[in-house]
Amino acid sequence: MQKGPKPDDRRDNVDKLQEQVVDTIENLEEAHETTQMDISQEQREAIKAKNLRRERAIRAKRDEIKDEYEFQQKQD
Numbered sequence: 087m088q089k090g091p092k093p094d095d096r097r098d099n100v101d102k103l104q105e106q107v108v109d110t111i112e113n114l115e116e117a118h119e120t121t122q123m124d125i126s127q128e129q130r131e132a133i134k135a136k137n138l139r140r141e142r143a144i145r146a147k148r149d150e151i152k153d154e155y156e157f158q159q160k161q162d
Contacts, residue, residue, distance in 0.1 A: 099154040107147045114140045 117133045117140075125133075 096154060096157060100151055100158065103147050103151045103154060107144055107151070110140050110144050110147070114144075 114137050117137050121130050121133050
């Protein structure tokens with residue numbers, strides 16, 4: 087039996103993306119709390135930079151969720 091590529095199953099992409107957004111928001115909030123602790127300025131700046139990347143990732147994931155949702159609506 088020859089294995090081929092898996093079929094494109096996008097039915098749960100919206101759910102997976104939403105979970106990723108929630109996880110990223112939780113990480114962002116935890117990191118923000120860490121910046122309030124007694125840490126070095128270098129650590130604080132690194133956390134802030136990472137949080138900016140997280141915020142961009144959240145926006146991109148939300149756009150992807152919209153695209154996936156629209157795709158699913160067309161399939162139904």
